[in-house]
Amino acid sequence: MTNENNIKNALLSAQNISVTLGNRLILNDVSISVGAGDLKVLIGPSGAGKSTFLQCINQLIPTDSGSIYLEGERINMANNASLCHLRQNVGMIFQDFNLFDHLTAVENISLALRKVRNLSKEDANDRARKELNRVGLANRAGLYPAQLSGGQKQRVAIARALAMDPKVLLLDEPTSALDPELVGEVLAVINDLAAHGMPMIMATHQMDFVRSLATEVLFMESGSIIEQDKPHVLLASTSKSRTLDFCSKLNNLRQVAEHSPEITCTANSNT
Amino acid sequence: MQTIITILENMPYILMGSFITLYLVIGALFIGFIIGLPLAIGQVYGSRITRLAISLYVWFFRGVPILLLLFLFYFGIFNLISINLDVATVSCIVLGLASSAYQSQIFRGSIQSIPYGQLKAGRALGMTDSQSIRSIILPQALRLSIPGWSNEYSILLKDSALCFALGAPDIMARTHFVASRTYEYLPLYITAAFLYFLITLAGVRLLRYLERRFAIAGYTLSA
Numbered sequence A: 001m002t003n004e005n006n007i008k009n010a011l012l013s014a015q016n017i018s019v020t021l022g023n024r025l026i027l028n029d030v031s032i033s034v035g036a037g038d039l040k041v042l043i044g045p046s047g048a049g050k051s052t053f054l055q056c057i058n059q060l061i062p063t064d065s066g067s068i069y070l071e072g073e074r075i076n077m078a079n080n081a082s083l084c085h086l087r088q089n090v091g092m093i094f095q096d097f098n099l100f101d102h103l104t105a106v107e108n109i110s111l112a113l114r115k116v117r118n119l120s121k122e123d124a125n126d127r128a129r130k131e132l133n134r135v136g137l138a139n140r141a142g143l144y145p146a147q148l149s150g151g152q153k154q155r156v157a158i159a160r161a162l163a164m165d166p167k168v169l170l171l172d173e174p175t176s177a178l179d180p181e182l183v184g185e186v187l188a189v190i191n192d193l194a195a196h197g198m199p200m201i202m203a204t205h206q207m208d209f210v211r212s213l214a215t216e217v218l219f220m221e222s223g224s225i226i227e228q229d230k231p232h233v234l235l236a237s238t239s240k241s242r243t244l245d246f247c248s249k250l251n252n253l254r255q256v257a258e259h260s261p262e263i264t265c266t267a268n269s270n271t
Numbered sequence B: 001m002q003t004i005i006t007i008l009e010n011m012p013y014i015l016m017g018s019f020i021t022l023y024l025v026i027g028a029l030f031i032g033f034i035i036g037l038p039l040a041i042g043q044v045y046g047s048r049i050t051r052l053a054i055s056l057y058v059w060f061f062r063g064v065p066i067l068l069l070l071f072l073f074y075f076g077i078f079n080l081i082s083i084n085l086d087v088a089t090v091s092c093i094v095l096g097l098a099s100s101a102y103q104s105q106i107f108r109g110s111i112q113s114i115p116y117g118q119l120k121a122g123r124a125l126g127m128t129d130s131q132s133i134r135s136i137i138l139p140q141a142l143r144l145s146i147p148g149w150s151n152e153y154s155i156l157l158k159d160s161a162l163c164f165a166l167g168a169p170d171i172m173a174r175t176h177f178v179a180s181r182t183y184e185y186l187p188l189y190i191t192a193a194f195l196y197f198l199i200t201l202a203g204v205r206l207l208r209y210l211e212r213r214f215a216i217a218g219y220t221l222s223a
């Protein structure tokens, strides 16, 4: 497919994004497109620019150059209404949840429904409860973030994003701030979304998840996309890809951690 | 015995001064809030020029003694532009302006202590910055400001006694007036001190109650 077709057919497309922060080139001409049913995964060492890239896609971080297209329409980044339109259609899940600490789970979800969608308080709360139900937290609606576990917080954050009916979801290492025993409940929700065909771009190091669900893997390093292909190609045991090399190092780290429980923490915080 | 009778006789007169004192303090807190909060928002989120202008304002009001400010405004500025306001109102405005500088710094600190990620989350949901600031940042920042505000209240209450120098008929002025007529200096000043103490205590207690009332369940600020 040519570049132009790519943009036209994609739900969301970021083309030739470059970002400089404090004199350093953080992203160097990177592009990505997501279409219906896509689950594109960003992999790469810490500091590669995955978070920056994801936040450029919904313009939480302004770009030096490059363009964003939503359903083929180019977003005018200088126009606030245009930016709000982009962000309403692109949900974002952060590594550390970013829940609103002063609002209950249900209020966290209903706030933007009231402010952005102009729903009435009852309608917003009804919708919020439906989303909480969908992530299995119907019985936690009245609790504040500080009263929830990490896994529950991340599920509330996912429900909050889903309530806006996004066309695409961006997920920035959604499980890497979680204790190992809580990773499963969040991945289960994401699995379910993938099964329902929600288009997603996700930075993650959960390799089992990537192998079974990713439609494409993009390996990033020093602000560039180095490799980009289907997971079974990049991760084939015969492959000489940087991706496989990186993932086997991750794997080693995990095995070491399993054998000596006292270093589990360090291993997890590095991945 | 005579002392007690003198105090009791003059008590209603002095107590009436509490209303003036409360008017000064509550008025000044209110004016300081109305001006201080936008200043704080401007100082955190504003352009470079806005931040510079606000810094100058804050420096000025924090750098000049309250007594000098009172004279400057009462005999100087208000006189010059021939606005005729009663002493208590001028005092209230001046205390309020000075307090706005201090309050802006209380609010600025609280706003900056709310994790930036929450503003990002608001933006990511399609909310405008002004919506996010109003419904995400400020409700949390104002809660965090209550202890600082309580401190500001007790400082203002004591600063308000300076308005005596302009002749505002507050607790201080009335006590002094009665004392200089009856020569019962010690017991009257002790009475006035006790009144100030009671008003401080009541206000601090009230704010402490509000702090607990609006505390977020399960939420403690990590040190």
Ligand SMILES: Nc1ncnc2c1ncn2[C@@H]1O[C@H](COP(=O)(O)OP(=O)(O)O)[C@@H](O)[C@H]1O
Pocket: A021, A022, A024, A026, A044, A045, A046, A047, A048, A049, A050, A051, A052, A053
């Ligand atoms: N505000 C900033 N100013 C300067 N450098 C930054 C800023 N934010 C991130 N960086 C740098 O950008 C690089 C990419 O960061 P990030 O996107 O968080 O990587 P990743 O998510 O892949 O770990 C890192 O080297 C980081 O130090």
Ligand SMILES: [Mg+2]
Pocket: A050, A051, A052, A172, A173
């Ligand atoms: Mg990151």
